[in-house]
Amino acid sequence: MSPNALIPSHRKPRRPSASSRALRAGVTGGFLTLAVTGATVPANAAEKPVAETQEMPTITTALATSAAKSADTAEQVAFNYERQALQDSAFSKAAKAAEKHKAEAVKKAKAEAKKKAEEARKAKEAAQARASRSSERSTLSAPSSSTATGSTATLVSFLKAQLGKAYVLGSSGPSSYDCSGLTQAAFSQIGIDLPRVSQDQSTQGTQVGLDNLQVGDILYWGSAGSAYHVGVYVGDGNFIGAQNSSTGIVERPLNYDMPTGAVRVL
The missing domain is CATH 3.90.1720.10 (endopeptidase domain like (from Nostoc punctiforme))
Known part of the structure; x- marks a missing residue:
């Protein structure tokens, strides 16, 4: 035995380091800070924070999936609105074009009818004029009361x-x-x-x-x-x-x- 073994040590007790205190505080609070290295962590104290901290990624994934779905839905709704707007615009243009075409067709039909009526009138007048001239020629050439026939x-x-x-x-x-x-x-x-x-x-x-x-x-x-x-x-x-x-x-x-x-x- 060393002669100095029974001599009381005059060293002050070693105080826990800041890392050890942080580790204990983290275990007490229910989670484990993995950034601390070189600290001795009891096995039963390390298991609980690991089990509890594994729930966070699950919640984050669900929220992200829900947000992604919401974004897809919003995008689809926006696309549907845009497509409907384009269809409505196309239908409106088609309706206007059809109405314009109809108006032009009616106008053209009226013009054709007027033209045909005018042609018919002129043809009738020409026929009447020819008939009148023919009647006049017949009157001049036909036997009158002064010509014997039969x-x-x-x-x-x-x-x-x-x-x-x-x-x-x-x-x-x-x-x-x-x-x-x-x-x-x-x-x-x-x-x-x-x-x-x-x-x-x-x-x-x-x-x-x-x-x-x-x-x-x-x-x-x-x-x-x-x-x-x-x-x-x-x-x-x-x-x-x-x-x-x-x-x-x-x-x-x-x-x-x-x-x-x-x-x-x-």
């Missing part, structure tokens, strides 16, 4: 063939005629039987005015029923008749010897 042509042809023959009172042809004998013979050519004398011939058929004569009308001088002379209107303001013994059968204008009246038997 049976009247046969009648006029017979009368003209007798021009120059003698007038003989009471004669009925064929080489000579008196006035009523000539008209009776002429109308017999077309199947019409007339009375023999002028008085009776002046009451046949229908009385007509001298301003409305037609080819084949029988002209008479004197009054109807007591006429003393007859002839036949052959058109162009002329008549043919057996006038008298000095002239024989002749063609004369109406104003040569204006008749009193006329009858129509055709």
Whole structure:
């Protein structure tokens, strides 16, 4: 034994270092500070802080996952809003374009209808003008009351063939005629039987005015029923008749010897 073994030491007791105090404070508080090195830590004191401090990463991960999901949801909502806005804008533009196209189509249709109506009007007017000109040409070229057609042509042809023959009172042809004998013979050519004398011939058929004569009308001088002379209107303001013994059968204008009246038997 050393002679100094029983001599009391005059050293002051070693005070715990700051690291040891911090370690003990950390164990007492329920967590372990791993930054402290070189300190002796009881096993039962180190286990508890490790178990307790492992919960923090779990909570942090859940919060981070929740925050990430919230961010994704917000981003998706924002995307949906943006997409809907784009769709609404596209629909609005399409609707406006369709409305504009419709308005243009209606305007074009009205213009076409107006154009067709104008063309139809012009075509109608042109057709009416052509019809009017055609009617005028037909009026000029068609037989008037002064031109013989059909049976009247046969009648006029017979009368003209007798021009120059003698007038003989009471004669009925064929080489000579008196006035009523000539008209009776002429109308017999077309199947019409007339009375023999002028008085009776002046009451046949229908009385007509001298301003409305037609080819084949029988002209008479004197009054109807007591006429003393007859002839036949052959058109162009002329008549043919057996006038008298000095002239024989002749063609004369109406104003040569204006008749009193006329009858129509055709």
